[in-house]
Structures are given as structure tokens and as C-alpha cells.
Amino acid sequence: MRDGTRLGFILLLTPLVLWLTLLIFIPHVDMFLVSLRERVGVGQYDTSLANYHTFLTEPLYLWTFLRTAVMSVVATVITLLIAFPVSYYIAKIAKGRLQSTLFLMCLIPFYVSELVRTFGWMILLRETGIVSNLLQWAGLADQPVEMLYNDAAIMIGLVYTSMLFMVVPLVTTLESLDDAVIEAGYDLGGNAWSVTREIVIPHAAPGIVSGSIVVFMLSLGNYLTPTMLGGKDSLWFTELIYSQFIVRFNWELGAAFGFMLLFLSSIIVWGMLKLTGQTLEKTMG
Amino acid sequence: MIPSIPQSRSLRALYGAYIALFFLYLALPLSVVAGFAFNDSQFPSLPWEGFTWDWFFGDTRPKIGVFHERPILRAIGTSAFIALMVSILSVAVGLSNAFLFNRYDFRGKGVLYVLMLLPLVIPGIVLGISILVFSSTVANAAWDAAQIDIEALRPGLVLVILGQFSFITTIATLVISARLQKFDRTLEEAALNLGAGRLTAVRTITLPYLMPAVIGAVVVAFLMSFENFNTTLMLVGSDAPLTVAMFDRLKEGSTPLLNAVSLLLMLGSSLLALAMIAFQRKK
Structure with a gap:
């Protein structure tokens, strides 16, 4: 490199390196070190795996962890199933103005804070809410129905909140599928089902993977929706992290929880990429 | 299932109904939030007690509107300040990153990307706690070493701004890189x-x-900074x-005041989003 470009290179590299080391890399290493500390006295710490041991032996912690993981997977699958036909409609069936309007209508709810969206579901689902009143009016219920504070409400909220992150990558990949390829599938004797399975889904695979990764991540790390829509029996793992850090001030255990959450999400993201032969650069970038 | 392939009419109607239902589902929570901002009642729920503007402009208890509610106004100011700082910082670093990845080939580029x-x-809450832990480690070390707080x-x-900056920068980098890749270097x-x-060439042509x-x-x-919750909370x-x-x-119980704030948020962010889209169309 010439001297001029070399200087430019260093100037451009510095902010990137500072950002990644000071705000991402070192904080995570530090969090890991804190999670390995065990308080043995006032201001005295030993290095041990005690916090991870607590995590594995306390049934509530482990159970919440697994529950959060399973429910996030379920939320991802439901989101995919709901979003796929809609994305296909936007990408392949709607044309011109209708197409861009529908796509924009998918985006708009997500320019609004997640808090507002969750608040909307609370108004709809609570005992004095719209759905309960509607059911009574229709004669399907004879008293107010409480639909908040359970796992189904959490699921509705999670799916709603993540919908955009599934629709956008799906529409983008489906749009790049040439109509002629679908027609060829029919000409060769395929029907709607076999064409979808053999042509459309394989083509949309990158979109499905990146959408699923983002939705899974957002569900796993969600705090607001489970807290507002879930009941006292539907604990989310992020709520445990919050309570260890802010309420109980047990940072050592909280850091261990944080690390477990990070570990779980990394394993699943990595597994999904490996399983489908995608890379992070291709799905995110 | 594309327009050029004939489909039975009932199947098409069913598909159309599904799409309509989907958009109803999308619109429902936001419409009820907006609607109940005008309910003349203490609670954002049925029964409907009549139309009022009080939750926006009211200045007497119990109906103090958004524009007279000091804590909410101050919170909006705080959010706007944070969002402004985060967008300036992350776009500046994002611009620099985009040039770095687009213009230079160096060892470790793939890894760095x-x-x-x-x-x-990384889950937002984990980003939040890791920065919290690290900053307090540094602060404690500074105190132990030199009694500086x-x-x-x-x-x-400051920590909220840094926390949001830490992941919004990635998004800024991706948005800017996407356009820089299409740039014709011969210009x-x-x-x-x-x-x-x-x-001069970069300033007058590329930028x-x-x-x-x-x-x-x-x-x-x-917008992402304004809406962020997980990282900010920590x-x-x-x-x-x-x-x-x-x-x-909301944890203490809601009044239509929150609906009014939400409605203003919706209007603000859609206006911003539409302005951005209009601006990009014009270009």
C-alpha cells in the first residue's frame, strides 16, 4: 500500500476496531469472567463454576431456560407458517401499486415501538377487553373472559412482534424467483403442492433461514412481551436475568444466565446455518 | 400459483380472504391503541364513554393530557436526545466501515466482516448486561486506583447511548455498504x-x-434507538x-394517556418513515 492509502486504511480501521473491542469483545469476556466468580466473603471472590452449577441444579432456572427455548422455536415456526403465504402473495400475485402498498402496510406496524404493539394486545385480550366483550355480545361467553397472562397470549404477542422480520426476507427472495420457472414446473406436470415443495421452497431457503434466525433471536431475547402478556407461571429466561441483575443484585449468577442465553442462541443460529449450508455473511449481509 | 396459471375460483377467494385476515391482524392492535386515546374514561377499555381530546390537551386531574404531563414530555426529550446521538455516532462509524470493507483488501477482512x-x-439484553458489567469493572478499577469516580x-x-450504538452501527454499516457496492468506481x-x-473526489462524487x-x-x-427497550432497560x-x-x-395500570402517547409515536414514526421513502424515490 502507498503511504496515503495506508493512512486512510488505518483511519477507517480504527473506529471499527474500537467499537468491536470496547463494546462487544471485552464486555463479553468480562461478563464471562464475572460469571466464573464465586463470592466467598465480603469483597472476596474465588474462581469456580458455582454459578453454572446453581443454574443446572435449580429446577426453576433450568426449566425456564428450556421452556423459553422451546417456545421460541414454536413462535418461529408459527411465524413462518403465517408469513409464507402472505409473502408469496405480495411477491408473486399482487402486481404494481397493490404490491407496493401491501408491502408498505407490512412495514408500518413495525416502525412503532414494541411497547405500543404489546399494549394493543393487552387492550384486546384482557378481561375487560375487546375480544372478551365481543364474545359476550355474540353469546359465546356469559361472563368476561380473561385471555391475558398465559402462554397463548405470549405466543400471539411474539408472533405479531416478529412478523416483519420474516416477511421482508421472504418477499425479497421470492421476488427473485422467475415466473417462468414456476410455469415450467406446471408444464412438466406438477401441481400446486409439488411446485411449492420442489421449486418455491428451495428457492426461498435463504430467506427462510435468515427470517427464522432473526425471529428466533428476537423471541429468545424478548423481555417486554412475556412480562406484559404472560402470567406468573409463564416466566421467560430474560426475566430471570433481569431479576438477578437489577432486583437481587447477584451479578455473578446473572452473568452466568446471560452467558447461557448467548450460548443457546449462538448454538441454534450456528446449527441452522450449518444445516442449510448458509453463511452469516449471506443471510445477514 | 401465479396469475398465469389458472386456479379454481374458490381457492383464489380463500387465499384472498386469508390475506385480508392477515392485514386485519396486523392493524388490530394498533387501531385499538389509537381508538382508545379518545375514550372519555379512566381506562383504555370498553365501555366507550364518548369522544374526548382530554388525553392530549387536558390540564386538570384526573385527565391530564400528554402535552401537560411533564414526566412524559421529559422522557420524550430524553429519548430524542439519545436517538440523535446514537444515529450520528452509528452512521459516522457505519460510513467509515462501509468504505473500509468496500475499498480495501487486507488479511482478516472476512473474519472482521x-x-x-x-x-x-447477540440478544439485546445480553449486550446490555455485558456493557453494564464491563463499565462497572472499569469504574471500580478507576476508583480503586486513583479514587476517581x-x-x-x-x-x-452515556451507557444507554453506547449500548444502542453497539448494535445499531451494524445496521447502519449494512445500509450504507449496500449502496456503496453499486457505485461506479470509474466516476x-x-x-x-x-x-x-x-x-475531493470522495467528497464531491461519492458522498x-x-x-x-x-x-x-x-x-x-x-427509529431503532427511539424504540429500543431491551438493551436500554439494563x-x-x-x-x-x-x-x-x-x-x-403500564405495570402500574394504564390510562388512555398512554394511548395518546402511543398514537403520537405512531404518527411521528410513520411520518418519518414516509418522508424517508419519499426522499429516496425522488433520488
């Missing part, structure tokens, strides 16, 4: 041939070309931004 993407796959490293505005070379220096992406990145960063100090302030109120 993957590292740059990582903040997107670094206020900025305790939960508060810059033409400027160099005509006697411009390298910096104007990137402007729509830069504006887009600023708007996206601003790093917040005494000045709560709007999402955290609203969350605290």
Missing part, C-alpha cells in the same frame, strides 16, 4: 483524472451518491427514556 455482523445475533460509567445516558477515477485529489443511503441509515438508526439510570417510562406506567 463476520465480527461486524455479530451484534445482530467516573460518573459516565454508571448506568445512565471517481474520472474526477481524479480531472485533477481532483482523492479526498453525494451515498446521501440517500446515509439519510436512510440516520432515520432507521433514530443500562438506564435516573433519566428514563420514553419506552422505559411507559413500561413503568
Whole structure:
């Protein structure tokens, strides 16, 4: 490199390196070190795996962890199933103005804070809410129905909140599928089902993977929706992290929880990429 | 199932109905939030007690409107300040990153690119606590070493800004990179041939070309910061931004005041989003 470009290179590299080391890399290493500390006295710490041991032996912690993981997977699958036909409609069936309007209508709810969206579901689902009143009016219920504070409400909220992150990558990949390829599938004797399975889904695979990764991540790390829509029996793992850090001030255990959450999400993201032969650069970038 | 392939009418009707139902589902929560902002009642729920503007402009108890509710106004100000700082910082670093990855080939570029993407796959709450832990380690070390109390490293505005910056920068980088990749390098070379220096060429040719992406990145960063909850919650100090302030109120029970704030938020962010789209169309 010439001297001029070399200087430019260093100037451009510095902010990137500072950002990644000071705000991402070192904080995570530090969090890991804190999670390995065990308080043995006032201001005295030993290095041990005690916090991870607590995590594995306390049934509530482990159970919440697994529950959060399973429910996030379920939320991802439901989101995919709901979003796929809609994305296909936007990408392949709607044309011109209708197409861009529908796509924009998918985006708009997500320019609004997640808090507002969750608040909307609370108004709809609570005992004095719209759905309960509607059911009574229709004669399907004879008293107010409480639909908040359970796992189904959490699921509705999670799916709603993540919908955009599934629709956008799906529409983008489906749009790049040439109509002629679908027609060829029919000409060769395929029907709607076999064409979808053999042509459309394989083509949309990158979109499905990146959408699923983002939705899974957002569900796993969600705090607001489970807290507002879930009941006292539907604990989310992020709520445990919050309570260890802010309420109980047990940072050592909280850091261990944080690390477990990070570990779980990394394993699943990595597994999904490996399983489908995608890379992070291709799905995110 | 594309228009050129004939389908039975009932199947098409069924598909259309599904799409209609989907958009109803999308619109429902937001419409009820907006609607109940005008309910003349203490609670954002049925029965409908009549139409009122009080939750926006009311100035007497119990119906104090948004524009007379000091804590909410202050929270909006805090959020706007944070969002402004985050968008300036993240777009500046994002611009620099985009040039780095687009213009230079160096050892470890691939690895660095993957590292740059990582903040997107780290749960927001984990980003928040890791920064909280690290900043307090530094603050404690500074205190032990020299009895200096670094206020900025305790939960508060600075940490919230850094926490949001840590992942919004990735998004800014991606938005700007996408446009820079489409840039025709020969235009810059033409400027160099005509006697411009390298910096002049970038400033007069490349940056104007990137402007729509830069504006887009600023708007996206601003909105993401304004809405962020998870990372912010872990790093917040005494000045709560709007999402955290609203969350605290919502836990205590809601009044249509929150609906009014939400409606204003919806209007604000859709206006911003539409303005951005209009701007990019014009280019």
C-alpha cells in the first residue's frame, strides 16, 4: 500500500476496531469472567463454576431456560407458517401499486415501538377487553373472559412482534424467483403442492433461514412481551436475568444466565446455518 | 400459483380472504391503541364513554393530557436526545466501515466482516448486561486506583447511548455498504483524472451518491434507538427514556394517556418513515 492509502486504511480501521473491542469483545469476556466468580466473603471472590452449577441444579432456572427455548422455536415456526403465504402473495400475485402498498402496510406496524404493539394486545385480550366483550355480545361467553397472562397470549404477542422480520426476507427472495420457472414446473406436470415443495421452497431457503434466525433471536431475547402478556407461571429466561441483575443484585449468577442465553442462541443460529449450508455473511449481509 | 396459471375460483377467494385476515391482524392492535386515546374514561377499555381530546390537551386531574404531563414530555426529550446521538455516532462509524470493507483488501477482512455482523445475533439484553458489567469493572478499577469516580460509567445516558450504538452501527454499516457496492468506481477515477485529489473526489462524487443511503441509515438508526427497550432497560439510570417510562406506567395500570402517547409515536414514526421513502424515490 502507498503511504496515503495506508493512512486512510488505518483511519477507517480504527473506529471499527474500537467499537468491536470496547463494546462487544471485552464486555463479553468480562461478563464471562464475572460469571466464573464465586463470592466467598465480603469483597472476596474465588474462581469456580458455582454459578453454572446453581443454574443446572435449580429446577426453576433450568426449566425456564428450556421452556423459553422451546417456545421460541414454536413462535418461529408459527411465524413462518403465517408469513409464507402472505409473502408469496405480495411477491408473486399482487402486481404494481397493490404490491407496493401491501408491502408498505407490512412495514408500518413495525416502525412503532414494541411497547405500543404489546399494549394493543393487552387492550384486546384482557378481561375487560375487546375480544372478551365481543364474545359476550355474540353469546359465546356469559361472563368476561380473561385471555391475558398465559402462554397463548405470549405466543400471539411474539408472533405479531416478529412478523416483519420474516416477511421482508421472504418477499425479497421470492421476488427473485422467475415466473417462468414456476410455469415450467406446471408444464412438466406438477401441481400446486409439488411446485411449492420442489421449486418455491428451495428457492426461498435463504430467506427462510435468515427470517427464522432473526425471529428466533428476537423471541429468545424478548423481555417486554412475556412480562406484559404472560402470567406468573409463564416466566421467560430474560426475566430471570433481569431479576438477578437489577432486583437481587447477584451479578455473578446473572452473568452466568446471560452467558447461557448467548450460548443457546449462538448454538441454534450456528446449527441452522450449518444445516442449510448458509453463511452469516449471506443471510445477514 | 401465479396469475398465469389458472386456479379454481374458490381457492383464489380463500387465499384472498386469508390475506385480508392477515392485514386485519396486523392493524388490530394498533387501531385499538389509537381508538382508545379518545375514550372519555379512566381506562383504555370498553365501555366507550364518548369522544374526548382530554388525553392530549387536558390540564386538570384526573385527565391530564400528554402535552401537560411533564414526566412524559421529559422522557420524550430524553429519548430524542439519545436517538440523535446514537444515529450520528452509528452512521459516522457505519460510513467509515462501509468504505473500509468496500475499498480495501487486507488479511482478516472476512473474519472482521463476520465480527461486524455479530451484534445482530447477540440478544439485546445480553449486550446490555455485558456493557453494564464491563463499565462497572472499569469504574471500580478507576476508583480503586486513583479514587476517581467516573460518573459516565454508571448506568445512565452515556451507557444507554453506547449500548444502542453497539448494535445499531451494524445496521447502519449494512445500509450504507449496500449502496456503496453499486457505485461506479470509474466516476471517481474520472474526477481524479480531472485533477481532483482523492479526498475531493470522495467528497464531491461519492458522498453525494451515498446521501440517500446515509439519510436512510440516520432515520432507521433514530427509529431503532427511539424504540429500543431491551438493551436500554439494563443500562438506564435516573433519566428514563420514553419506552422505559411507559413500561413503568403500564405495570402500574394504564390510562388512555398512554394511548395518546402511543398514537403520537405512531404518527411521528410513520411520518418519518414516509418522508424517508419519499426522499429516496425522488433520488
